[in-house]
Amino acid sequence: MAAPTSINLEFGGGAELLFDGIKKHHVTLPSQSEPWNVKQLLVWIQQNLLKERPELFVQGDSVRPGILVLINDADWELMGELKYQLQDQDNVVFISTLHGG
Amino acid sequence: MELLLNKTRLLFFQLSGGHCDSRQDNTVDALNKNLRKPQHHFALANKEAMRSKHQAAQSISKLCVKCKVHPPAVLLRVGDPYCRSCFNDYFIHKFRAMLGKNRVIFPGEKVLLAVSGGPSSCSMLHQVQEGLSVNAHKKLRFTPGIVFIDEGALTGRSLEDRNKTNSELKALFESTGLPFYIIPLEHVLELPISVLIQPHVRSTESATSYKVAVAEFDQNNQSVAAQLPGQEQDPAAVSEVHTLKLQQLMASVKTHTARDELLCTLRQHLLLHTARSEGYSKLMLGDSCTRLAMKLLSNISLGRGAQAALDTGFSDSRYGDVIAVRPMRDYSAKEIAYYNHLFSVPSVFIPGLDFKTSDKDSIQRLTEGFVIKLQSEFPSTVSTIYRTSEKLQTACEAPTALNDSPRCVLCLCALDTAAENASAFQATMISEQLSQKKSPQNDCLPTHKGSTDKTQSSSADCSGLCHGGSCCSNRLEPMELKTLLCYSCQLTIKDMSSLEHMPNYIISETQRRLRRSQMKAEISNFLLD
Numbered sequence: 001m002a003a004p005t006s007i008n009l010e011f012g013g014g015a016e017l018l019f020d021g022i023k024k025h026h027v028t029l030p031s032q033s034e035p036w037n038v039k040q041l042l043v044w045i046q047q048n049l050l051k052e053r054p055e056l057f058v059q060g061d062s063v064r065p066g067i068l069v070l071i072n073d074a075d076w077e078l079m080g081e082l083k084y085q086l087q088d089q090d091n092v093v094f095i096s097t098l099h100g101g
Numbered sequence: 102m103e104l105l106l107n108k109t110r111l112l113f114f115q116l117s118g119g120h121c122d123s124r125q126d127n128t129v130d131a132l133n134k135n136l137r138k139p140q141h142h143f144a145l146a147n148k149e150a151m152r153s154k155h156q157a158a159q160s161i162s163k164l165c166v167k168c169k170v171h172p173p174a175v176l177l178r179v180g181d182p183y184c185r186s187c188f189n190d191y192f193i194h195k196f197r198a199m200l201g202k203n204r205v206i207f208p209g210e211k212v213l214l215a216v217s218g219g220p221s222s223c224s225m226l227h228q229v230q231e232g233l234s235v236n237a238h239k240k241l242r243f244t245p246g247i248v249f250i251d252e253g254a255l256t257g258r259s260l261e262d263r264n265k266t267n268s269e270l271k272a273l274f275e276s277t278g279l280p281f282y283i284i285p286l287e288h289v290l291e292l293p294i295s296v297l298i299q300p301h302v303r304s305t306e307s308a309t310s311y312k313v314a315v316a317e318f319d320q321n322n323q324s325v326a327a328q329l330p331g332q333e334q335d336p337a338a339v340s341e342v343h344t345l346k347l348q349q350l351m352a353s354v355k356t357h358t359a360r361d362e363l364l365c366t367l368r369q370h371l372l373l374h375t376a377r378s379e380g381y382s383k384l385m386l387g388d389s390c391t392r393l394a395m396k397l398l399s400n401i402s403l404g405r406g407a408q409a410a411l412d413t414g415f416s417d418s419r420y421g422d423v424i425a426v427r428p429m430r431d432y433s434a435k436e437i438a439y440y441n442h443l444f445s446v447p448s449v450f451i452p453g454l455d456f457k458t459s460d461k462d463s464i465q466r467l468t469e470g471f472v473i474k475l476q477s478e479f480p481s482t483v484s485t486i487y488r489t490s491e492k493l494q495t496a497c498e499a500p501t502a503l504n505d506s507p508r509c510v511l512c513l514c515a516l517d518t519a520a521e522n523a524s525a526f527q528a529t530m531i532s533e534q535l536s537q538k539k540s541p542q543n544d545c546l547p548t549h550k551g552s553t554d555k556t557q558s559s560s561a562d563c564s565g566l567c568h569g570g571s572c573c574s575n576r577l578e579p580m581e582l583k584t585l586l587c588y589s590c591q592l593t594i595k596d597m598s599s600l601e602h603m604p605n606y607i608i609s610e611t612q613r614r615l616r617r618s619q620m621k622a623e624i625s626n627f628l629l630d
Contacts, residue, residue: 012438012442012450013220013438013450014450014452016450017450017452065473065474065476065477066434066473066477068435068438068439070439070442073174073185073442073443074172074173074174074175075173075174075175075176075439077176078173078174078176078182093442095438095442097220097391097434097435097437097438098469098473
């Protein structure tokens with residue numbers, strides 16, 4: 001039984017425009033039997049936070065190609081990508097690299 | 102569409118001539134075989150690619166590959182984890198190496214940094230600042246300035262939105278202590294004709310003179326000239342009339358592709374004019390490796406293959422006196438985004454013309470989607486395209502003669518429309534002519550001979566009435582403009598419903614050149630050549 005996990009979410013590089021322009025979100029994920037992993041977090045974000053155009057953020061199971069994910073300031077590929085299990089007070093940052101200049 | 106993507110993929114792999122990672126060779130072969138099979142087989146090949154990537158990922162060590170001491174923070178390239186401080190060193194070193202390897206920027210030179218507010222250009226600004234700071238190892242030796250072009254008029258942003266972003270950027274620029282210019286895109290309507298005319302340049306300096314110049318600079322212990330920080334003039338008030346005119350110009354373009362191209366062209370003209378008028382001899386653009394890879398592929402689709410070396414190379418010498426350089430061309434978008442986040446580089450995101458448009462709206466967006474998607478499955482895509490583009494070189498010599506090869510009025514590159522016998526261009530023109538309906542009065546081959554006849558007859562009646570200046574009240578026929586454009590700019594013009602909203606300087610320069618060539622044709626018998 002995992003206690004409710006609180007996560008700090010940050011959106012950058014233009015991704016924040018899909019979330020009402022708010023860059024930092026402090027969310028509390030409801031408790032469930034297994035620990036939350038990133039895949040479930042994405043589904044949760046899509047259902048609860050994403051205001052418009054879901055296809056610009058999520059593609060299938062994972063994020064759209066071109067969006068970087070950092071977990072506690074480290075590349076999520078080093079942490080296991082979608083399989084990483086979230087812990088309380090983790091920082092997850094989504095940076096879009098699609099509209100660079 | 103999928104079939105086209107597959108074919109392009111095959112062509113791309115063939116072109117790169119086996120630069121792909123050895124790990125992916127079997128997947129490349131699998132791809133090649135699968136081209137003839139229907140789509141679901143291609144999905145199988147995808148799964149193989151993902152599996153091989155995951156296998157690679159699992160074998161990554163738990164320590165930074167450079168110092169082997171700290172835990173890794175970033176995964177660069179395919180399997181190289183770097184810790185935070187090694188990544189910092191790597192990033193800074195790459196910038197210096199790029200500038201030092203291509204000895205184009207001489208000590209003490211004035212360099213204009215084109216900052217769009219996006220991550221790459223802000224990162225470039227940050228690197229330049231770091232390089233100029235007193236405690237830097239081997240200080241950078243040039244004098245920078247910053248320019249920002251406010252394109253809010255085209256994306257339909259309100260004036261207060263634009264002012265808000267402008268003041269954010271102003272605060273950012275002021276904190277750097279460098280002179281900066283915030284220019285609204287509307288100013289492009291007031292550019293002088295001189296923007297399109299190439300000045301006579303002295304011969305380019307050689308490598309040995311670079312070393313001499315550096316030695317002299319160091320010997321005299323010159324510090325970079327102290328500059329007056331802050332803006333030279335107040336941010337110009339944007340007149341509503343101009344905004345409207347600009348929006349009308351963009352509205353007269355029918356396709357998103359052509360709109361993108363036209364915007365790029367106008368932006369380049371404005372940057373060039375700013376650099377020239379404020380005395381800067383170099384222009385630094387912040388295009389990253391990813392963006393240049395997309396640009397290379399979409400340029401080829403747009404018919405700009407002849408100018409590919411100038412558009413994506415490190416230095417772009419098409420303007421003559423101002424040389425554009427791209428120091429960020431070795432950085433992938435991922436590296437820049439990581440660096441900006443880890444080291445708190447400030448940037449301001451401004452939605453551009455293509456934000457929230459569909460993936461299939463324009464050639465540029467299609468290419469972007471293609472490259473990014475391919476990159477996510479084959480992480481060496483972008484670097485392979487980059488390495489291929491590095492081998493491109495310009496075919497024509499640096500301009501030495503005064504009346505050298507004619508230049509395109511829009512993109513200012515040498516014209517590539519000499520339709521020689523059995524050339525691809527001639528074949529295109531013939532098929533275009535044949536596929537049009539039979540209306541002999543308005544379609545003629547856009548060759549030089551054909552159009553000068555037409556302009557002779559049209560300007561014969563007005564040459565008697567007006568003496569230079571804007572005759573025929575700025576009316577410009579597309580056929581007339583076409584002769585002065587390179588192939589891809591011709592295609593851009595073709596997508597415009599009317600040319601009446603083109604900025605005055607383009608129309609005036611076109612008319613001037615047409616009159617000149619007509620005059621030259623008239624007196625050609627008397628010229629000693």
